[in-house]
Amino acid sequence: MAVSKFVMASLTNCRPLTCAATATASSYQERLVPHPPDLIKWVRREGGFVHQAIKISQDGTNGHGLIASHDIPKGSQLIVLPDNIPLKFGDEDGVDEAHSVLVKLAQKVPDELWAMKLGLKLLQERARVNSFWWPYISNLPQTYSVPIFFQGEDIKNLQYAPLLYQVNRRCRFLLDFEQEVKRAVENLKQNDHPFDRQDVDASSLGWSMSAVSSRAFRLYGKKLPDGTCIDAPMMLPLIDMCNHAFNPNAQIIQEQDAGSAKMLIKAVAETPIKQNDAILLNYGCLNNDLFLLDYGFVIPSNPYDCIELKYDGAFLDAASIAAGVSSPKFSSPAPWQQQFLSQLNLDGEAANLKVTLGGQELVDGRLLAALRVLLASDMEMVRKHDMDTLKSLSADAPLGIANEVAAYRTIIALCVIALEHFPTKIMEDESSLRQGVSASTELAIQFRIQKKSVIIDVMRDLTRRAKSLLSKDTTACQG
Numbered sequence: 171m172a173v174s175k176f177v178m179a180s181l182t183n184c185r186p187l188t189c190a191a192t193a194t195a196s197s198y199q200e201r202l203v204p205h206p207p208d209l210i211k212w213v214r215r216e217g218g219f220v221h222q223a224i225k226i227s228q229d230g231t232n233g234h235g236l237i238a239s240h241d242i243p244k245g246s247q248l249i250v251l252p253d254n255i256p257l258k259f260g261d262e263d264g265v266d267e268a269h270s271v272l273v274k275l276a277q278k279v280p281d282e283l284w285a286m287k288l289g290l291k292l293l294q295e296r297a298r299v300n301s302f303w304w305p306y307i308s309n310l311p312q313t314y315s316v317p318i319f320f321q322g323e324d325i326k327n328l329q330y331a332p333l334l335y336q337v338n339r340r341c342r343f344l345l346d347f348e349q350e351v352k353r354a355v356e357n358l359k360q361n362d363h364p365f366d367r368q369d370v371d372a373s374s375l376g377w378s379m380s381a382v383s384s385r386a387f388r389l390y391g392k393k394l395p396d397g398t399c400i401d402a403p404m405m406l407p408l409i410d411m412c413n414h415a416f417n418p419n420a421q422i423i424q425e426q427d428a429g430s431a432k433m434l435i436k437a438v439a440e441t442p443i444k445q446n447d448a449i450l451l452n453y454g455c456l457n458n459d460l461f462l463l464d465y466g467f468v469i470p471s472n473p474y475d476c477i478e479l480k481y482d483g484a485f486l487d488a489a490s491i492a493a494g495v496s497s498p499k500f501s502s503p504a505p506w507q508q509q510f511l512s513q514l515n516l517d518g519e520a521a522n523l524k525v526t527l528g529g530q531e532l533v534d535g536r537l538l539a540a541l542r543v544l545l546a547s548d549m550e551m552v553r554k555h556d557m558d559t560l561k562s563l564s565a566d567a568p569l570g571i572a573n574e575v576a577a578y579r580t581i582i583a584l585c586v587i588a589l590e591h592f593p594t595k596i597m598e599d600e601s602s603l604r605q606g607v608s609a610s611t612e613l614a615i616q617f618r619i620q621k622k623s624v625i626i627d628v629m630r631d632l633t634r635r636a637k638s639l640l641s642k643d644t645t646a647c648q649g
């Protein structure tokens with residue numbers, strides 16, 4: 171269920187909350203208006219600082235970006251934003267009716283969709299004719315490549331149930347929230363209306379949620395009387411033109427302004443930056459699900475990408491039989507094994523059955539411990555080890571080589587089953603890409619290729635580990 175593309179507004183003499191109807195690779199570059207104001211000049215005019223070597227580049231493959239027009243030494247300030255420039259959802263917006271409607275609507279947004287809360291404020295400013303932030307907002311992309319805007323076929327093309335679930339959840343939320351917004355504003359007077367009496371639909375809500383999820387940073391917000399600060403998402407004009415890298419050359423820091431209690435937000439060079447280098451920030455060590463859902467891109471060979479599986483006894487029995495384990499106990503664990511499963515929160519009413527493969531951990535510690543324990547027959551031997559050792563892949567076969575190899579082989583069999591669940595093979599996906607497809611189909615296919623690659627990498631790694639253990643075992647027997 172994709173949110174339909176933006177509808178045309180019929181309102182005049184206002185800032186319409188509409189967008190382009192079709193998204194192509196080049197439309198992701200297009201801005202809300204054809205020739206938006208110069209963002210660098212605006213930031214300087216409003217009291218911010220922009221290093222003279224910082225320029226906006228419009229010819230990158232990742233949309234607009236910032237580049238250095240000459241070398242910049244490490245530690246240099248690149249951009250400094252005073253407190254008035256970031257766009258936040260704050261108390262300082264006053265206590266008028268329009269703001270209180272916005273606050274009430276924001277309270278109805280679930281926490282994990284925090285981007286929608288700030289999105290309401292962004293939409294309000296987008297609709298406001300004399301918004302202070304118009305020079306910034308008009309420079310925002312017109313469309314986003316996040317999957318809530320994919321056609322149904324491309325959502326299916328993702329082929330990965332946990333992501334399909336998230337996309338459907340977001341689409342359903344936006345469609346319901348559209349009704350919520352309509353009800354909240356239907357009888358309001360022009361002056362009290364948060365969106366200048368414009369129609370807000372699921373598409374415009376989706377636009378603002380995506381603008382925020384792909385550009386906002388979670389920083390320290392308001393200072394509380396006890397001196398601590400609450401975490402607040404904010405949009406950082408110009409700084410948010412930086413694209414992402416896991417090895418960035420810039421970072422964001424917050425500092426108290428010497429002359430006031432207000433915070434300054436700075437982008438600072440973390441490494442020396444060479445002429446023509448892109449200025450890059452790390453958006454976070456995220457898997458491709460989050461990069462695609464929130465930012466609309468996929469990172470090839472992402473070291474943090476992983477696949478999600480459900481811990482299921484019958485499924486694990488099938489996998490371990492396929493791996494050559496005789497009479498596995500996953501669906502009928504002994505009471506002492508069940509106790510371990512409860513300790514791992516893999517059994518019981520409030521169990522969390524989600525486990526992962528890939529990423530930094532390679533095998534979810536809880537899954538590895540469960541496999542080691544359920545494939546063991548000697549309770550005393552298991553009880554000699556603490557849980558951290560049983561969960562750690564770096565622990566050297568804590569329950570013996572045969573147990574360890576059986577655990578690895580079971581995971582490899584799980585991987586084979588998981589791969590078989592994808593309707594296409596990587597070779598077929600690559601062939602589809604070569605034939606030429608739309609931007610969103612390409613993104614969906616790249617996403618699923620990466621998921622399959624994660625599984626294959628886990629299989630390769632565990633096969634290598636099993637071989638190495640078995641060769642150690644043979645050497646020990648011979649010695």
Ligand SMILES: C[S@@+](CC[C@H](N)C(=O)[O-])C[C@H]1O[C@@H](n2cnc3c(N)ncnc32)[C@H](O)[C@@H]1O
Pocket residue numbers: 199232233234235311384385410411412413414415464465466467468
């Ligand atoms: C904070 S904005 C950066 C500025 C943006 N490129 C623009 O045109 O306004 C984040 C967006 O930039 C793009 N982007 C950033 N880093 C990227 C990367 N490493 N690969 C692909 N797209 C990237 C994605 O569209 C993402 O949603």
